[in-house]
Amino acid sequence: MTMQDRKLMxxxxxxxxxxxxxxxxxxxxxETAKRLLEHLNLNDDAHLLDVCTGTGVVxxxxxxxLTSGKVxxxxxxxxMLQQAQAKAVQRxxxxxxxxxxxxEQMTFPDQHFDAATSSFGLFFLxxxxxxxxxxxxxxxxxGRIAISSFFGDAFSPMADLFMNRYEAFGRExxxxxxxxxxTNDQISALFRHxxxxxxxxxHEPLGYYMESAQDxxxxxxxxxxxxxxxxxxxxxxxxxxxxxxKEIAALSEHDKLWLDTGVLxxxxxxxxx
Numbered sequence: 001m002t003m004q005d006r007k008l009m010x011x012x013x014x015x016x017x018x019x020x021x022x023x024x025x026x027x028x029x030x031e032t033a034k035r036l037l038e039h040l041n042l043n044d045d046a047h048l049l050d051v052c053t054g055t056g057v058v059x060x061x062x063x064x065x066l067t068s069g070k071v072x073x074x075x076x077x078x079x080m081l082q083q084a085q086a087k088a089v090q091r092x093x094x095x096x097x098x099x100x101x102x103x104e105q106m107t108f109p110d111q112h113f114d115a116a117t118s119s120f121g122l123f124f125l126x127x128x129x130x131x132x133x134x135x136x137x138x139x140x141x142x143g144r145i146a147i148s149s150f151f152g153d154a155f156s157p158m159a160d161l162f163m164n165r166y167e168a169f170g171r172e173x174x175x176x177x178x179x180x181x182x183t184n185d186q187i188s189a190l191f192r193h194x195x196x197x198x199x200x201x202x203h204e205p206l207g208y209y210m211e212s213a214q215d216x217x218x219x220x221x222x223x224x225x226x227x228x229x230x231x232x233x234x235x236x237x238x239x240x241x242x243x244x245x246k247e248i249a250a251l252s253e254h255d256k257l258w259l260d261t262g263v264l265x266x267x268x269x270x271x272x273x
Contacts, residue, residue: 219259
């Protein structure tokens with residue numbers, strides 16, 4: 001698969017899940033956004049760039065905090081941006097704009113923003129170093145950068161069962177994207193590659209007990225896993241769900257199943273010249 005093909009697949013997957021991306025089963029997204037913004041601790045008049053903004057969870061939270069500032073959110077997926085814009089209108093926020101834009105082809109001037117964020121976005125990029133470098137380039141010296149990713153074995157063992165079942169359907173798999181940024185060392189190394197030696201990394205041990213196997217399927221169907229399911233035929237999707245749900249139900253046969261959604265949040269300052 002070429003880089004462009006992979007990018008198109010990701011874009012189409014998130015267009016597909018856009019309407020369900022704010023499902024209650026994905027509550028770890030708004031909770032992470034809340035904690036990321038607390039760690040970022042911006043001045044009220046800051047101009048924030050939110051990259052891979054999705055349905056605007058971080059961007060909207062920031063716009064509510066930045067009473068004298070403004071927020072610009074960008075994403076590849078028009079479907080996600082439509083949801084973000086609708087929420088901005090509903091909340092009557094006039095200090096926020098959403099733009100369909102490729103992170104790898106940003107048109108903003110250098111040193112244009114006071115801060116930048118990317119929540120659960122960088123690990124989708126083939127070249128994470130270049131992506132982070134492009135973001136840093138748009139932030140003023142003395143500004144701040146914050147990113148988030150899932151921690152360690154988040155979603156295990158459910159995610160492992162999903163991938164094993166997907167392989168059983170004769171489809172090729174690659175390691176889960178977030179595994180590329182799931183440890184402190186990986187995140188620190190990424191920042192070092194763009195010239196930032198000092199980064200504060202916070203482990204947020206999020207999670208909840210699922211009521212049933214359906215809770216897990218709600219996550220699969222409304223988030224990134226859907227991109228893989230889109231590669232199956234309709235009949236294969238039906239068979240996959242039946243078989244996979246049986247596996248998940250077996251895990252929670254006697255007790256409610258704990259879903260680990262722990263995250264890492266990294267915050268760093270952009271060096272002064």
